[in-house]
Amino acid sequence: MPTEQDLSAEYRTVMGHFPTGVVVVSGISGGAPVGLTVQSFMALSLQPRMILLSVDRGSTSWPLIAAGGKLAVNVMAQGQEGVAMTFAKSGTDKFAEISWAAGPETGSPLIEGCQAWIEAEVAQTYDGGDHVIVTAHVLAMRTASDDDSQPLVFFRSKFRQLDQPALVAG
Ligand SMILES: Cc1cc2nc3c(=O)[nH]c(=O)nc-3n(C[C@H](O)[C@H](O)[C@H](O)COP(=O)(O)O)c2cc1C
Structure with a gap:
């Protein structure tokens, strides 16, 4: 009979087989930049343009x-795994060595070298167990990358890079 701890570990392993991109969610608090690394991010709605992310209730x-x-x-772009790790550590001065510019719509930090950015306004939050589900309306967006740029990928607990050519659509 598996224990709750066994099931929790298995759940993490199984979910780790689902590859995702990696983002840093940022904002301004009391004039200072704040942010955290998130993989549970997705496009939610096209009309209106909305995004969804989920945040651990323990996030500071x-x-x-x-x-x-x-x-x-x-x-995050390929090569920004160090940035992703910096923003995954609670209670540190995360922006100490990060170059960023204030977003035109919200003033939120746009991190230099990222693949793309979206500025958004929180719409709703919902209960998501030990996480909070957040929906937000898109206010501004831009791809910062050229066609050859590569994303940072998280798969089976490791940062990876996409180095295969695109598959032909079926
Ligand atoms: C690749 C990766 C993905 C992560 N995804 C999430 C996520 O989707 N939601 C979340 O709340 N935390 C996620 N985290 C963990 C947070 O980044 C981490 O708990 C961080 O310390 C929170 O910082 P804070 O306390 O300053 O908010 C992820 C961490 C890594 C390395």
């Missing part, structure tokens, strides 16, 4: 971002 940065109601999603 999210309540600061939520209080302002505005955020930026920075899509």
